[in-house]
Amino acid sequence: MKTLSPLICSLGLAVASLLTQAAHAQETKPGDPVAAQKKVAMCIGCHGIVGYQASFPEVHRVPMISGQSAKYIAAALHAYQKGERKHPTMRGIAASLTDQDIADISVYYEANGKNLPAHTGKGRAPSAEVDALLKKGNCASCHGADLNKPIDVYPKLAGQYEDYVFVAMKSYQTEGKGPIGRGNPIMAAQAKMFTLPELKLLANYIGSLPSDLKTVPQSKFR
Known part of the structure; x- marks a missing residue:
């Protein structure tokens, strides 16, 4: 019996992979927040407790996610799946x-934030030092006005827990090598422009801003 050439095998595997991906994409329907009510049990144990702290691998409050855009939450979860x-x-x-x-x-989490009062008014003006850092990183170009009107898959930052923001920004400096590392090339380039004290200043300012982000206590999910 003749064996198939490596090239034919490779092409066959590639075609099969593309067909599988296409079928998988067709099976995914638009998100359903009602269906999600049966799927968030593993989320509310951390994200459903106000001020809950993660203790490993680094201590910080888990981020508020009610009110983030569905695009951002989906992008973040896929990034965890891929190891980014x-x-x-x-x-x-x-x-x-x-x-x-x-x-x-x-x-579900995007809609969950819409059921709660949105903030009103603008955030406080940054200090001259923080303003220079924000301009250096060009933060508003992706995260929007008052760091609360992001474009595309970028997150709202305003009012997020400052200890989480600091750990998240610091993690981009590791290029995904550490246990909390992140490998996004755009954010890695941005984060590497700053020292840790500068990241701390940015995080503290971001955490002080009025926010549309919320933590909805577990009892309110039911």
């Missing part, structure tokens, strides 16, 4: 989710 974000707990959770789960959970 290396937080061990979140990687394990994301790995257990299907594309449909991610779509459902993402729209």
Whole structure:
């Protein structure tokens, strides 16, 4: 019996992979926040407790996600699946989710923030030092006015817990090598422009801004 050439085998595998991806994409429907109510049990244990702190691999409050855009939440979960974000707990959770789960959970948390009062007014003006850092990083170009009107898959930053923001920005400096590393090339380039004290200043300012982000206590999910 003749064997297939390596080239033919490779082409066959590539075609099969593309067909599988296409079929998988067709199976994913628009996110359903009602369906997500049965899927968020693993989320509310951390994100449903106000001020809850992660203790491994670094201590910080877990981020508020109610009110973030569905696009951002989906992008973050896919990044954990791919290993671009290396937080061990979140990687394990994301790995257990299907594309449909991610779509459902993402729209759920976006909608969840809309049921709560939005902030009014502008944030306080940054100090001259912080203003220079914001301009150096060109933060508003992606995260929007008052760091609360982001474009595309970027997150709202305003009012997010400052200790989480600091750890997140610092993690981009590791190029994904550490247990909390992140490998996004755009954010890695931005984060590397700053020293740790400068990142701390930025994080403290960001955390002081009025926010549309919320933590909805677990009892309110039911």
